[in-house]
Amino acid sequence: MIVDKDVVLNIAELAQLQIEDDEVDHYVDSLGRILQLVEEMQSVDTQGVEPVSNPLDGIQRLREDRVTEEDQRELFLANAPESEQGLFLVPRVVE
């Protein structure tokens, strides 16, 4: 895998990170080196091995359908960078 500027910029777009022109090389370099390090993974035979997404291999317990939450709006809104009339505000979304 060859990491270039476009790869990094595309990934940054997906992750909604702004990378300045003078930073791109830094991320190209670090991503490239990390991928080189993990390249060793390809030598491991994983044919037919079930991937782990949770190591406990358990089964999900389900909860009863009950309303257990109370209104804590004012508490949560106090953390918001900007809010009004009980709503979180963001720059206008055009649809």
Add this chain to the structure above:
Amino acid sequence: MSRADWEVVIGLEIHTQLKTKSKIFSGSSTAFGAEPNVQASAVDLGLPGVLPVVNKEVYKKAVTFGLAVGADINRRSVFDRKNYFYPDSPKGYQITQLDLPIVENGQVTVELPSGGTKTINLTRAHLEEDAGKSLHENFHNQTGIDLNRAGTPLLEIVSEPEMYSSEEAVAYARYIHQLVTYLGVSDGEMSQGSLRCDANVSIRPVGTVELGTRTETKNVNSFKFLEQAIEYEIERQIQVLESGQTVRQETRLYDSDKGETRPMRSKETATDYRYFPEPDLLPVEIDDAYIEAIRREMPELSGAKSERFVTQYQLSQADAFSLAGNIPLADYFEEVVRSGRDAKLANNWIRVELLAQLNKDNISIENSPVTADQLGAIISKITDKSISGKIAKTVFEALWKGETNSADEYIEKQGLTQVSDSSSLAPLIDKIISENPKQAEQFRAGKTKLMGFFVGQVMKETQGKANPQQVNEILNEKLG
């Protein structure tokens, strides 16, 4: 080229909100219409460190739906993350099911308004969480975010792309809406967003097999708009292709004010959702006993209902299928025929008179001005010959217009009861014969066609209340 040269291919993704008290992954209320953000808990807001816990009822509803459409129920299902940024998606990802949804491979058969039926295969139905709402008004050029809806359980029902007209697509969507409402899987309140359709539409030259490039028109929340959006999209794509351009694969929105679809985002943002199994949730496993317990609790489904209508009420296959396919209508029918009323007569009245009036006034069967009890009373009066079919229509109209609440009372008050009493009919018939000697003479000479004339005279005198059979008998006797 024209419309006839193109074949339309439609697939629908129907998002239906599940009827639960609490959200899919948190104990917040799902009640509609609350003040903004009062039903948005730490989990719904995606605060750091919180973990989702799956609501049991959500699984029950999904399995109920799956069984109703004859689908495979996956004994093991897995949640995945779909990553994208949008202000109404608080975590930066949506928890959904990708590779192992709860329901796969169902099938439904629906009746088409223009006649005939259509079978549609369901690819899958998976569980996921709803997003919040963006409010664009009155915030000095900002958008307000209400996360009350975030985390409301959704079942996304995905059809195969095998509907070939807006009529088929709408009939299918209506069927699903009615089914989820009947099963109690959803409240079906479309005005509150309980059922929203994404329509995937493409066209291809008639006779070709390869699918054309599709567009996805998102979040259509009424059947009327669904039809309009699909029709608009078909015409638009034909124009694009016939002018030598290509259809862009994109997400579009239906603007009901302008009656058109348009691209959802000014620039199509990256759509690499980077799905991966949700590490915060373990796989859900269910067993046969769980599924069977749900099956036992389920109400009768349309297939079984249709068969029962044939054997129990001797309806034709077509009539039975048609009634059973519309559950509220089937319930109405069964109420009308309760206590052994004539089922065929009831079926005719419901499917001819009642449905015509309902369609004309755009009223649903649940809100019919003539109740099943009231129509049942009319049916009884026709069967015991108290009134003729013609009078029955008068009574029906009076009930429809709200001029009366009771068929019996109206018949009584208006004196509409059929006169079948020969002691009162005989003198009247004598009088009519004596007033029309010429016609009586001709009749006796063999011109039996004149029977109609005499019956008409009697009906005129009795304002339609005479029992036609009785009149015939007496006339034959007197003129014989």
Add this chain to the structure above:
Amino acid sequence: MSLRRRRRRRTYLRYDGVRYGYRCETPVDLADLYKRSRSEGFGDEVKQRIIVGSFALSAGYYDAYYKKAQQIRRLIKNDFAQAFEQVDLIIGPTTPSTAFNLGEKTSDPISMYLQDIYTITSNLAGLPAGSFPVGMEAGLPFGLQIIGNYFDEGRILNLAHQFQLESDWHRLTPEATA
């Protein structure tokens, strides 16, 4: 001592400057809000990890990186399971070296990552592990790691407790901060 049961959970996506946390000054639009809030708010190491994580999940690379890694996780987990058939606890150093100077390795992401090398396996296998100080090297503490079987936290804590009843390393403070 610290008891870890850390999972590599990708939770950075939720920091978008909308409901809590850092928001950039006067965003011009939504994309600007997201990108600047996240870029200004996160440190370099976090941003690097976000980029690696997003890359591993992105179209075309999922199978080769993310899925492959999750499969290898299974193999690691199986290895531990085998080991715990024979032993109660696995003990070793917590890190390859004592702490390095602030800012010393920021230009070398690999050696930064390798600082985690001994501890990451228990994270991947989902095993409980604990670390406590067992000595000093040039005035800096170094730690001993104990990895236990699933739900065997009690044994880890017990061993650490016994050790600390007999030793004073956990009471010493590094010279640099003394």
